[in-house]
Amino acid sequence: RTAMLSGYCQAGRIAEARLLFDDMPKRNVVSWTAMISGYSQNGKLNLARKLFEVMPDRSEVSWTAMLVGYIQAGHIEDAEQLFNAMPEHPVAACNAMMVGFGQRGMVDAAKAVFERMQEKDDGTWSAMIKAYEQNEFLIEALSTFRDMSWRGIRPNYPSVISILTVCSALAILNYGREVHAAMLRCSFDMDIFTVSALITMYIKCGNLDKANRVFNMFEPKDVVMWNSMITGYAQHGLGEEALGIFNDMTIAGMAPDGITYIGVLTACSYTGKVKVGREIFNSMCKNSAIRPGAEHYSCMVDLLGRAGHVDEALDLIKNMPVEADAIIWGALMGACRMHKNAEIAELAAKKLLELEPESAGPYVLLSHIYTSTGRWEDASKMRKFISSRNLNKSTGCSWIEYDKRVHLFTSGDILAHPEHAIILKMLEKLDGLLMESGYSADGSFVLHDIDEEQKLHSLRYHSERQAVAYGLLKVPEGMPIRVMKNLRVCGDCHAAMKLIAKITSREIILRDANRFHHFKDGFCSCRDYW
């Protein structure tokens, strides 16, 4: 009888479950708990709570079922209260509480529960790792994963996925490879969820070949896996390849979803395929089950604007059936920056200010626009405003993985690295070589560079250049130098990278905030279109 009751609950047939419950001649803790769990899993928290209050005895499981209901509904305060009132704290309840704290960004609270637990299971560890990962405590996530392995606890699915996500974010390819090896040992390479995370890890670490190999080997693929590969090629600026996968996907009979279209349109945008992009967008509007949303319009604004059709992009915004959000205005602003369209840039920046008053980008752009159009007073007002308010202006940093360690560089502070002496020497040597080949740093990127990494020293100390210099010193000949940057690469550094790759005959793979640049032989895979 209780089994049937929970069967109804799991199928969401709560009313029938309740009838059965009321009809039961004998009810025990288990059946009461099943009913509570049914209500709380289906969002009927008040009913669950009523039963919980009147039930004759409560087991640990009843408490936990009630707790999980609150957490899943996002009522973290109620959950916390209940948790504190519990006579005992079973592992399942602690784990659930940690997940709840993690989802609400309360990492310290999750950690406090974690540390107080006498008994931990694999779920405890993965809940802690996930809380760190989702709140961008990436180093803590890694060390917790290490700690877990040292204690001989085998990784489980959620922890493997979390840790792959961390590897993707930090672009630590070698660590990611080790996780891949561990996956093979645990047969997690058969699981579609972890394999998708694995593909994304290889893509975000800049190793497309490996991503492609894993992708090709896995059958049957689901839509997410196809999407991972399409967006991966898009990020690397490989438009043809992305469209090829999209085509294969259609042949395989897999229906695209909204994210597929984001990936394909981005691929077109990054590679200047305006015609194909338009066709795909039109066919999506006409005969697809997926209606284009704000995210697709933003891809189109980006596609048109990037290609120089800034007016058309603005028209599209004016005529589209959805409300323009910050992302759309941001895409338009980016296009104006690229094509130096001060007039529309001002409009876009002002719209953006209304929607996101806390971000520094639009203010910085506006000040550049005012400067370049001779509106000195407006420009200085804007600059004062930027410095007077504590706006979200992240400092630029770049990093490189070497010898199982992440080496971090920031623009102003090269002395922070223990090996700064040889790095500085290398930077100076590069300067000499760049000069010889006719390179000169110019200031024509003012309108171009919105992220404005603080230029405390001269341009050559930008963080990405420090990281590349370090890579040149350490990464063995013949291996590509993989550098990551948290912001968009600056135009000046982009030009320098092309030359550095040529002069030193090295391949440099740079991941910036948006996409990848593969520098080789004096050229970049983005063909300066980024």
Place this chain on the structure above:
DNA sequence: TTAGGGTTAG
């Protein structure tokens, strides 16, 4: 009868 999973545009 209790928790825990992947992809996304600027």
